[in-house]
Amino acid sequence: MSKRAAPDPVAVLRGHRASVTDICFHPSKPILFSGSADGELRIWDTFRRQTLSSAWLHSAAHGILALASSSSLGTNKFVSQGRDGTVKVWDFDDTGLSRIPSVTIKTNSYHFCKFSLAKNQSTGSKAGEASKDCLETEEVHTNQSCSESSEGLSYVALSGENSSEVEIWDLKSAERFARLPSSIGSNSSSVSSKGMCMALQLCVPSESQGFLNVMAGYEDGTMLWWDVRNPGVPVSSVKFHSEPVLSIGIDGSCKGGISGAADERIVMYSLDHSSVTSFIFTLFF
Incomplete structure (x- = not known):
């Protein structure tokens, strides 16, 4: 070509x-x-x-x-x-x-991973429906909203103080909302073995009933899909890359994504909230 x-x-x-x-x-x-x-x-x-x-x-x-x-x-x-x-x-x-x-x-986070704002979508009105039914973690009070019905989502995801963790912060209160994986009953050691979080995207899939999800790429090429309702274990784990993930993009409907890595590959994939399926579409550079 x-x-x-x-x-x-x-x-x-x-x-x-x-x-x-x-x-x-x-x-x-x-x-x-x-x-x-x-x-x-x-x-x-x-x-x-x-x-x-x-x-x-x-x-x-x-x-x-x-x-x-x-x-x-x-x-x-x-x-x-x-x-x-x-x-x-x-x-x-x-x-x-x-x-x-x-x-x-x-944040006390001094890494090179860029943050991600919660991505709006056409079904974003559902975000308000879940605003009174949120998870309880060590940083989050029961019933704290994880979405905003009036002004939209006001959360940001970033690589945490521990570089293998993802943190979600409330932009209005300047308080940490969640940590992925959470420190209670989680497989944090397994996630730590994947290295630093290199890239991430915060989104609200329609299937998540208004709850925040994060797609995160790690130093060993693994990508983990997190749902804040279960902060201890990722929804899905895939490894499309053999080198560190450098960038991740999620489409506006949160139905598909694309990632690039140091292995000079670009991979497109679909998201159905239960798995991450790679398209037969991989570019090499």
């Missing part, structure tokens, strides 16, 4: 003085957020191709690791993750960016 030449860019945006580490588009506005290794954020107008605002959100010594914007947060908010172990929620408007974050979460 012949390789096609890369297309020419529509536009080139210049302004950062250090390597760009992450970008994300606003879900409804012609806005692009970009973050760099020196901690600077820039908000771009994609129509005029100009910087609307810029600020240093994280220290230059640590920089920005990830950025995310979602309709579930509201139209004038976005989230940043720094290598300084913090996740911050920011407000912005036509006049510029707030200088003080509205929420700061001190």
Whole structure:
């Protein structure tokens, strides 16, 4: 199969003085957020191709690791993750960016795994139905909601202080919601043997009745599917890769996903909440 030449860019945006580490588009506005290794954020107008605002959100010594914007947060908010172990929620408007974050979460996580916001989907209204029926773990009080019916989901998943664990945090209260695997009655030693969590995606499949699920990829190439209702044991475990998983993507309906790894393979798979089935579609590079 012949390789096609890369297309020419529509536009080139210049302004950062250090390597760009992450970008994300606003879900409804012609806005692009970009973050760099020196901690600077820039908000771009994609129509005029100009910087609307810029600020240093994280220290230059640590920089920005990830950025995310979602309709579930509201139209004038976005989230940043720094290598300084913090996740911050920011407000912005036509006049510029707030200088003080509205929420700061001190995760004590200093890894290279980017966080993931809860993914909205067309059946996301079911998330509110489960808001009064949540799991009880050592960090979670009985009946704490795991979804928000009015403003959508406000949770973020990230690699935990223990690099083989996944943690879910509430962006409104800045409190840890769950740990996967949980420390009570879990197979934590088995998960630890898989190495660091390298990539993850947080989503709410329609079959989960509004409860949060996480797909996580690990250093040994394994991917685990977690459901917060059973934090001790993953729903499914597969190993499509022989090297560390570097990226995971889940579609908007949470029915399928794609992953890439250091073994130079891209694998597509389907999700049915009881198993992860690989398509016969694997790319080698």
